[in-house]
Amino acid sequence: MWPHAKIRWGKRSGCSILHIKSEALPHSAAAHRGGTIKCRCVREDNVTTYKRFTSSRGAHELTRADDTMAVLAAASLFGLSYLQVVLVAVLLVLVAAVLVSRLRQNTPCLPPGPWGFPVVGIFPALGSQPHHALARMAEKYGDVFRVKFGSRTVIILNGIDMVKEAFVKQAACFAGRPALYSFKQVKNGITFKTYSPTWVARKKVTVGALKGFVYGRTGALTASAETMITEEAQELVRMFLSKAGQPCNPELYTHTAVANVVCALCFGKRYEHGNEDFRKLLQNTEKFRKAIGAGNPVDFMPWLRFFPNKNATLFKEAMDSSLQLFDKHINFHLQTYDRAVIRDITDALIFSMSENQEAGLSADFVLECVIDIFGAGQDTSAQLLHWCFLYMLVFPDVQARVQRELDGVVGRGRLPTLADESRLPYTAATVQEIVRHTGIVPMSIPHLTTKDTQLNGYTVPKDTIVFANLWSVGHDRRIWGDPSSFRPERFLDPTGTALDAAAVEKTLPFSAGKRRCPGEVLARQEMFLFFSILLHQCTFERVNGSAAPSLEAIYGLVMRPQPYSMIARPR
Numbered sequence: 001m002w003p004h005a006k007i008r009w010g011k012r013s014g015c016s017i018l019h020i021k022s023e024a025l026p027h028s029a030a031a032h033r034g035g036t037i038k039c040r041c042v043r044e045d046n047v048t049t050y051k052r053f054t055s056s057r058g059a060h061e062l063t064r065a066d067d068t069m070a071v072l073a074a075a076s077l078f079g080l081s082y083l084q085v086v087l088v089a090v091l092l093v094l095v096a097a098v099l100v101s102r103l104r105q106n107t108p109c110l111p112p113g114p115w116g117f118p119v120v121g122i123f124p125a126l127g128s129q130p131h132h133a134l135a136r137m138a139e140k141y142g143d144v145f146r147v148k149f150g151s152r153t154v155i156i157l158n159g160i161d162m163v164k165e166a167f168v169k170q171a172a173c174f175a176g177r178p179a180l181y182s183f184k185q186v187k188n189g190i191t192f193k194t195y196s197p198t199w200v201a202r203k204k205v206t207v208g209a210l211k212g213f214v215y216g217r218t219g220a221l222t223a224s225a226e227t228m229i230t231e232e233a234q235e236l237v238r239m240f241l242s243k244a245g246q247p248c249n250p251e252l253y254t255h256t257a258v259a260n261v262v263c264a265l266c267f268g269k270r271y272e273h274g275n276e277d278f279r280k281l282l283q284n285t286e287k288f289r290k291a292i293g294a295g296n297p298v299d300f301m302p303w304l305r306f307f308p309n310k311n312a313t314l315f316k317e318a319m320d321s322s323l324q325l326f327d328k329h330i331n332f333h334l335q336t337y338d339r340a341v342i343r344d345i346t347d348a349l350i351f352s353m354s355e356n357q358e359a360g361l362s363a364d365f366v367l368e369c370v371i372d373i374f375g376a377g378q379d380t381s382a383q384l385l386h387w388c389f390l391y392m393l394v395f396p397d398v399q400a401r402v403q404r405e406l407d408g409v410v411g412r413g414r415l416p417t418l419a420d421e422s423r424l425p426y427t428a429a430t431v432q433e434i435v436r437h438t439g440i441v442p443m444s445i446p447h448l449t450t451k452d453t454q455l456n457g458y459t460v461p462k463d464t465i466v467f468a469n470l471w472s473v474g475h476d477r478r479i480w481g482d483p484s485s486f487r488p489e490r491f492l493d494p495t496g497t498a499l500d501a502a503a504v505e506k507t508l509p510f511s512a513g514k515r516r517c518p519g520e521v522l523a524r525q526e527m528f529l530f531f532s533i534l535l536h537q538c539t540f541e542r543v544n545g546s547a548a549p550s551l552e553a554i555y556g557l558v559m560r561p562q563p564y565s566m567i568a569r570p571r
C-alpha cells in the first residue's frame with residue numbers, strides 16, 4: 001500500500017493518466033523520487049495492459065507490488081473515471097458495513113477490556129496491588145470489563161451497582177465457583193464448591209448451625225457467644241498489658257484471640273496464648289493464604305503446575321496438620337453426641353446430618369463444613385482487628401475521640417457490651433471506616449456463571465469466571481468523594497449522633513447474593529466488641545514516638561498490614 005500517495009486523475013486521448021507524487025512511490029521506483037511521474041495505460045490489440053510509467057528522469061517497469069497502484073491501474077484499464085471509482089469505493093464500504101453488522105448480530109457482544117500478553121494475559125500489569133490496577137482499568141472500560149488472567153477470560157465487576165446487578169439481581173446465574181486447581185486442593189463444604197442443589201442444602205445447614213449458636217433469629221449474638229468474645233478480649237488486654245510498656249508485634253496475639261472465638265464456637269474449646277498445637281494451626285493459615293490468594297497465577301496458567309512449587313508443598317503439609325486437629329475434635333463429638341444437648345457448631349452439624357439424610361450430608365460434611373467456618377472465620381476477623389490497632393497508632397485523634405465516647409457512655413466501672421452499640425456511634429463508625437478503608441477482602445472469591453446471560457448490555461457466556469472488585473465499592477469517588485481519606489464521620493448521620501445505616505449499605509465487604517459471607521453477623525459484632533473493649537482498657541502508642549507506621553497493605557485474599565510494633569498502656 002501507499003497510504004500517503006497523492007493521486008490525481010486525468011484523461012488524455014482515451015487513456016487514463018495517473019499523476020503520483022514521487023515521494024509516495026514504492027521502493028522499486030526509488031530511482032524516480034523527487035519529481036512528478038505520469039503512469040500511462042497503453043492499449044495493444046484491444047487488450048489493455050499497464051506496462052510502464054515515465055518520468056522526467058526516465059522510464060521504469062511497473063511492478064504489481066503495491067495494492068493501491070493495482071486498484072488504480074485496474075480502474076484505468078476499465079476506463080473508469082475518478083467519480084466512478086469513488087462510487088465503487090462507497091458501494092464497497094456499504095457492503096462491508098452490512099456484512100460487519102450481520103456478523104456482530106451473530107457474535108456475542110462481550111464486555112470490552114484491555115489486550116493481554118500471550119500466555120500470561122494481564123498478570124504483569126496487575127503489580128503488587130491488583131485491585132488498584134483493576135479499578136484503574138474500570139475508569140477506561142466501564143464497570144464491567146473483560147481481562148485475560150493467563151489464558152482464561154475473566155470478567156471484573158466494579159462499583160456497588162454492577163456487583164448487585166450481577167450477584168443479587170441474577171443471583172443463581174452468578175453463584176457458581178470455577179473448578180480451579182488450588183480450590184481442588186482444599187477440603188471444604190461450600191466455599192469452593194460450585195452452585196448445585198447439594199450446595200444449596202449445604203449452605204442452608206451451615207447458616208442454620210451459625211444461627212443456632214452464634215446469632216439467633218433476631219440477628220443479635222447469643223448471650224453465650226457475647227460472653228465468649230468478651231472473655232477473649234479481656235485475655236487479649238491481659239496479654240498486651242503483660243508487656244509492661246515494652247513494644248510488641250500484635251499479630252500473633254490478635255490471631256490467637258480471634259481464632260479462639262471460632263474454635264470455641266466450633267468445638268467448645270479454647271487454647272492458651274502460646275499453646276504449641278494451636279500456634280501450629282495458626283501458622284498454617286499463612287501457608288493457605290499463599291496458595292489460595294485471589295488470582296493465584298497457577299490457577300490461570302496450568303503449565304506452572306509442572307514446575308517445582310514450594311507453596312504447594314507447604315500447603316499440603318498445612319492441610320494435613322490442620323486435618324489431624326479437626327479430626328480429633330470431630331471424632332470426640334461423634335462419640336459423645338447427644339441430640340438433646342447441642343453443645344456447639346459441630347454438634348449442630350451432626351444434628352443436621354442425622355435429621356436431613358435426604359440432603360446427602362455425611363460425617364465428611366461435618367468436617368468440611370467446620371473447615372469452612374474455621375478457615376474463613378479466623379484470618380479475616382483477626383486481620384481486621386490487627387488493622388484496628390494500626391489505625392489507632394496512625395490516627396491518635398480518632399483513638400482519643402473513641403475513648404472519650406466510651407468513657408462518657410459506658411463509664412469506667414464496667415466493660416462495653418453489644419447493648420451499648422447504638423449509643424456509641426463514633427466507635428461503631430470507626431470500625432466501619434477501617435473496614436472500608438482497608439478493603440479487608442479486596443476481591444471476591446471467583447464466581448462462575450451458571451448459564452449465558454446479559455449484563456449491562458453485554459453478553460456473559462455460561463462458565464465465565466467473574467470477580468467482584470469489592471475494594472472498588474468502598475473507594476468509588478462517585479459515592480465517597482475522597483475515598484482515600486480516613487474519616488469515621490462519613491458513617492455518622494447528619495446529626496452526628498447515630499450510625500448512618502444508608503452509608504454502611506454502600507459498602508460490600510461481605511459481598512452480596514447467594515455467595516454472601518454467612519459469617520457477617522458474627523464478624524461485625526465480634527469486631528465491635530473486641531475494638532470497644534480493647535480501647536476502653538488500653539491506649540495504643542507508637543514505639544518511642546516513632547513515625548506513623550505504613551498503611552500500605554500486603555495484598556492477598558485478606559489484606560494484611562506490614563509487620564509493626566506498638567506499645568499498649570493501661571487506662
Ligand code: HEM
Binds near residue numbers: 203446447514515516
Ligand atoms: C471481617 C470478617 C469477614 C469478612 C470481611 C468476610 C468476607 C467474605 C467474603 C468477601 C466472602 C466471599 C464472597 C464471595 O465470593 O462473593 C466470604 C465468604 C465466606 N465467609 Fe466470610 N468474611 C468474614 C468473616 C467470616 C466469618 C467469621 C465466617 C464464619 C463464621 C465466615 C465464613 C465464610 C464462608 C463459609 C464463606 C463462603 C461462602 C460461600 O461460598 O457461599 N466469614 N467472606
